[in-house]
Amino acid sequence: MKKIRVAVLYGGRSGEHEVALRSAASVINNLDRAKFEIVPIGIDKNGKWHLADPALLQQQTVSLPIYRNLPEVVLPSNPGGTETGVVALKPTDLASGGAGKASTAFDVVFPVMHGTNGEDGTVQGLLELAEVAYVGCGVLASAVGMDKDVAKRLIAAEGLPVVPSFCIRGSEWGAKKSTFAARAEKEFGYPCFVKPANSGSSVGVHKVKSAADFAPAVADALRYDTKVLVEKAISAREIELSVLENAKYGEAPLVSVAGEINPTHEFYSYEAKYLDENGMTMKIPADITKEQLTFAQDVARRAFTALECEGLARVDLFLDKNDGKIYFNEVNTMPGFTSISMYPKMWEASGVPYGELLTKLIELAIARKERRAALVRDFTQK
Ligand SMILES: Nc1ncnc2c1ncn2[C@@H]1O[C@H](COP(=O)(O)OP(=O)(O)OP(=O)(O)O)[C@@H](O)[C@H]1O
Ligand SMILES: [Mg+2]
The missing domain is CATH 3.30.1490.20 (ATP-grasp fold, A domain)
Structure with missing residues (x-):
């Protein structure tokens, strides 16, 4: 069977560039090589795109970034052409491809980028224009998920609890x-x-x-x-859940067991997240009551739908230490994805191993692309 070509897009012009490199290295290392062929594309901190040398992927363990000596990828693309591919992912730009080889096209993009210019709908918009399948939330959910004010308004309209x-x-x-x-x-x-x-x-x-x-x-x-x-301010325990779109189109999204982040700092600050390796401890599954878990899972599932999420999202909640009340805090549409990150760990604890999770996400992306392609865009013909 022909392998599915997955362009892993990583890095990005974002404060979370380095985190994204670590996430992408994990994704590349865990993608099932029997099913997928990987095309790594790094975006550097200046926003330049670089096609990475596929030869580097022969190694079983890939470490990123892999920008060295690689051709730049030039924006924007020419969608609707005969080849699928964003931008100037033309054969001539590939170090090893050579002119005219269709082998440089890819079937799906996995954008492994966090924060601005990656998780906020901008790259998603580019991928929509280029008419390629991509993993995760679309433009709307990515942008809404990034704006804590707008996200909270939609969550409140859904009747779910938010912090005033x-x-x-x-x-x-x-x-x-x-x-x-x-x-x-x-x-x-x-x-x-x-x-x-x-x-x-x-x-x-x-x-x-x-x-x-x-x-x-x-x-x-x-x-x-x-x-x-x-x-x-809530005197909060920080509870997180992983949500995955249901492969059966239209059915309720799947929600993992809950996990808990316990910052060792006054709150889960930048220092606690990235500068202090003992900045937090995590516990999966979280030590909460059955009722709390059911409620938290319901909030996560409904939040995913209310925010128009697709593919995946991590929903973060606060559990008030004083009265046990649970609040929606925020959604992350491309959560940390290293093998020790909460999103994949919570799925692992729920019976979905990391590699299988990646396969599901890619299948969901391709299915969505097919659904979109079937929509009528030209109203002139009957
Ligand atoms: N209302 C609040 N009450 C108590 N703690 C809070 C509150 N808001 C934020 N915090 C603390 O600050 C941390 C960061 O805030 P928040 O999750 O809203 O933003 P963020 O983590 O920067 O966003 P992202 O997860 O998208 O990177 C939380 O994990 C929590 O420790
Ligand atoms: Mg947060």
């Missing part, structure tokens, strides 16, 4: 600082949380402990986004 919050836009901040400070104090008191609406890795997230700390926290968060959330 309000937004501050950069355009309003200068003139109304004291009004916002008074509102934060009145509605939430201290501590409260201040965070950029579109960010990740806890960059720009502040636990504000006093009125004096409020304005500097908002000003800092506004460095990363033009919209900032002010949120009630």
Whole structure:
């Protein structure tokens, strides 16, 4: 049987570039070589695309980045041509391919990128334009998942619990600082949380402990986004669940067992995530009651659907230590994907090994592409 060619797109112009390299190396190492042929494409920190040398993939264990001596991939592509492929993934650009060889085309893209320019709908939009199948959420869910304010509004409209919050836009901040400070104090008191609406890795997230700390926290968060959330602080246990689209189209998404992240820092900050190797401990399955698990799984499943997710997402919840209440916190449409990351680990604990998970994701991507291709786009013909 002909192997499915999977372009693994990794890196990206994002603060989470390095994390994405680690995720992509795991994905490449665990893709079933009997079924898939891998075309690695790295995006460097300047946003340049590089086609990696397939010879490097002969090694069983691939470490990234593999940019060396490789031709650049030039944007944008010419969709609708005879070959499937984003951009200038033309045969002539392949180190080993040689002109005219169709072997450089690929069947599906696996974008292994986190945060801005990778997980936020931008790359997904490019892939839509190029008419290629790709793993994971589409443009809408990726963009919504990235914007914590919009995501929370949709989740609240679905009737699911969210932590009370309000937004501050950069355009309003200068003139109304004291009004916002008074509102934060009145509605939430201290501590409260201040965070950029579109960010990740806890960059720009502040636990504000006093009125004096409020304005500097908002000003800092506004460095990363033009919209900032002010949120009630929850004394929270951090519970996460992995969600996978159902291969039976239209049926409820599948939800894993729950996992718990226990930061050893005051909250799950950037330092705790990336700088301190003892910054957190994880427990899978999370030590929660059966009722809490059922509720958390229901929230995760409904959140996935309410946010129009496809393929995969990790849904992060807060469990209030004081009263046991569970809140939706956020969704990650391309969660960390190293073999020790929560998303694949929670599936493993639910009976789906890493390699099998990757196969399912690719099959889902191809099935979606086929569904989309069947839609009518030309209204002139009867
Ligand atoms: N309202 C809150 N109450 C208590 N802790 C919070 C609250 N908001 C954020 N935190 C803490 O800050 C951490 C980071 O916040 P959040 O998950 O909202 O953003 P993020 O992790 O930067 O986003 P992403 O997961 O997309 O990278 C949380 O894991 C939690 O430890
Ligand atoms: Mg988070």
